[in-house]
Amino acid sequence: MNIILFGPPGVGKGTQAKLLVEEFRCSHISTGDLLREAVKNQTPLGVKAKSFMDGGNLVPDEIVIGLIEEVLKPEDIRRNFILDGFPRTLPQAKALDALFERLGISLNGVISVQVDNEEIIRRLDQRRLCRNCGAIYTVAQLAGSRQCPKCGGELYQRDDDKPDTVRRRLEVYQQQTSPLIDYYRQTKRLTKVDGMHQVAYVHKLILDALYRDRTSI
Numbered sequence: 001m002n003i004i005l006f007g008p009p010g011v012g013k014g015t016q017a018k019l020l021v022e023e024f025r026c027s028h029i030s031t032g033d034l035l036r037e038a039v040k041n042q043t044p045l046g047v048k049a050k051s052f053m054d055g056g057n058l059v060p061d062e063i064v065i066g067l068i069e070e071v072l073k074p075e076d077i078r079r080n081f082i083l084d085g086f087p088r089t090l091p092q093a094k095a096l097d098a099l100f101e102r103l104g105i106s107l108n109g110v111i112s113v114q115v116d117n118e119e120i121i122r123r124l125d126q127r128r129l130c131r132n133c134g135a136i137y138t139v140a141q142l143a144g145s146r147q148c149p150k151c152g153g154e155l156y157q158r159d160d161d162k163p164d165t166v167r168r169r170l171e172v173y174q175q176q177t178s179p180l181i182d183y184y185r186q187t188k189r190l191t192k193v194d195g196m197h198q199v200a201y202v203h204k205l206i207l208d209a210l211y212r213d214r215t216s217i
């Protein structure tokens with residue numbers, strides 16, 4: 001199962017990716033997570049990426065394309081994966097198609113999750129993550145606790161989830177990423193899913209879309 005999960009920040013791609021990983025036992029490749037890890041460890045990649053990420057801007061194409069080429073090298077990974085947050089520009093999408101062709105990877109589908117902008121700003125303002133296990137919560141689910149209910153790790157809010165930076169990220173999505181909808185629609189690989197519903201129902205919609213479109217799964 002090879003899937004691209006696509007959509008603006010805050011539509012629930014990370015949450016849905018985790019559910020799909022349980023369903024299909026596939027690798028979850030999130031460029032955002034990989035870049036945050038690189039920033040935390042102050043690797044040369046992280047040092048280059050940090051200022052772009054802090055401002056809510058995209059990290060340059062050549063950096064993220066190089067990163068994805070590295071990640072997809074191992075054969076077991078490239079047979080079964082979800083891409084979350086990549087591609088985000090037309091050059092990235094074209095580079096990915098070329099890479100897929102070179103490595104003999106076929107794509108099962110591109111799922112575009114859609115949520116209103118006001119709801120995105122509200123959701124990201126309420127989102128908290130666990131530093132230890134990466135679990136994602138809403139403030140309401142935590143009832144004031146600062147520790148992860150699953151592993152006891154420290155919870156935090158991403159700096160780029162604050163409303164001003166989210167507005168910038170949404171502008172960037174509109175300008176640079178939304179043209180990919182047409183790119184994937186033209187090649188008949190795109191399925192739109194309404195992300196305004198509860199998590200479990202959105203998961204069901206994604207599975208329905210994957211099974212409906214790809215009888216080979």
Ligand code: AMP
Nearest residue numbers: 031032052053057058059064085086088
């Ligand atoms: P995310 O966790 O997917 O929201 O990504 C967080 C930040 O990482 C983004 O706002 C970008 O600065 C950077 N980033 C993640 N994926 C990409 C990508 N495919 N291209 C460029 N920048 C990216």
